[in-house]
Amino acid sequence: MIAVEHLSKRYGRHAAVEDVSFVCEPGTVTGFLGPNGAGKSTTMRMICGLTPPSSGGATVCGVGYRHLPNPGRQVGVLLDAAAQHAGRTGREALTLSAQLIGVDRRAVEEKLDLVGLNAVAAKRRVRAYSLGMRQRLGLAQALLGDPRVLILDEPANGLDPEGIYWMRGLLREFADRGGTVLLSSHLLREVEAVADQLVVIGRGRVVARGSKRELLAGAGTLVRARDPQTLAGALRRAGLAVTAATDGALTVPADAGAVGQVAADAGVALLELRPAGGGGLEQMFLTLTAGDSVKEAVR
Template sequence: MITVEHLTKRYGPHAAVEEVSFRCEPGTVTGFLGPNGAGKSTTLRMICGLTPPTAGRATAAGRAYRELPNPGREIGVLLDASAQHSGRTGREALALAAATMGVDRAGIDAKLDLVGLNATAARRRVGAYSLGMRQRLGLALALLGDPRVLILDEPANGLDPEGIFWMRGLLRDFADRGGTVLLSSHLLREVEAVADRLVVIGAGRVVAQGGKDELLAGAGTLVRARDERALRLGLERAGLPATNGTDGGFVVRAEPETVGQAAADAGLVLTELRPAGAGGLEQLFLTLTAGASTREAVR
């Protein structure tokens, strides 16, 4: 389990993360989403003890990361696939980690096989690895101690479509066996395919969290009209701020009846009016983070 309580990180007057709270339960994959600069990586670094919080607390496996006597046996972490010694071979990187954690080196081959690195790749120096191979090695390192928790920041970067599909299955299997996964990724369709819960952050604050199906069901209303400019003005006059849809029209955080009435009051002819959940996670993400981006720009 991962518990984050009121995490805050300030750099001078600027709050990179502010009052962030959420929980990741065993047996689930939690997608941690937000635009660039929203505070995702800072939050993950605070959970892993790499960045001290200004306020708040985070625990994983019941204790703060720095309080764990052998953290690699409890929590598998992959925050930066490039942060590996380029002069070592893949096998040497795993052997050193195994010695540090007190893990039987006999398990190294099994982890290499699990992440799809064959004997030839294991003998190559990490400096000659592609980004996708480094991601696979990073996952092997994260899994080496047989942890109960995985914390992964953009683990699919550099993977081809087959590799992304493989990773999805790996994470799903880990959670289905009772593990806890916290996954940050900009690949929204892949997160939608594997995540059970979502935490969406914008401008350093949590703007939404909950079950994936629950959040997608409440994504708002998609509306289109012959005169798009007049529609936006009519919605604004009715106090219904709208964001641009991924495939045209506007998305409004209100019920279809409310949006339709606002359009009728403005004398507009609508060409489409329906729940926006059909747009999936991509549409939900844009809708939720648009307001946060606007608030940040005003500061």
């Protein structure tokens, strides 16, 4: 299990992560979502003990990551597929990792086969690998010690559609065997297909968390109008909160009947009126993170 409690990280006056809390249970895949610079990678680095938090903390398997006696045998981590020795072959990289964590060398060939790196690819230098091949090698390293927990930051980057489908099945099978997966990704449809729980972060803070069903059911009403500014003003005067998405739609935490009545009273023509959850995870994400900066946080 992964438990994050009131985790914060500040760089001078800039708050990269602010009071983030969530739990990833065994047997589940947790999708960790947010725009660029929202604090996802910083949070994951703090969970793995690579970045010291300003306050709060995180535990993996009941203790802080740095206190795990042999973390590679309990937690598989992939935070940056490019952070691999370019001069080694894929097999050499895995063999050294196996020696480091005390795994039988036979596991190297098993994991290479599992992630789809054949004998030719295994003998190739990492510098010649495509991004997708580096992702597969990084996954093989994460899985090498047969861990109970996986922490993966954008692992689908560089994979083709077939590779993404394969990874989705791999993570689903891992969780179904009782494993815990924390997965960050900007590929929202793929996260929606595999995740059991979602944590959405914006500007360093958690803006939503829960199951897909819970979050999508509570998304309110999505409305589009010929004159969105007039409609937004009318809704606010009626005491309804309004969130403007980047695509021009408005989301209101009220039922469609109430929104439609306000529009009718204001004489505003509507182009679309439906439950916001009908747009799926992508629409919910755009609504929750509307207006957030897409600039990378200062590291």
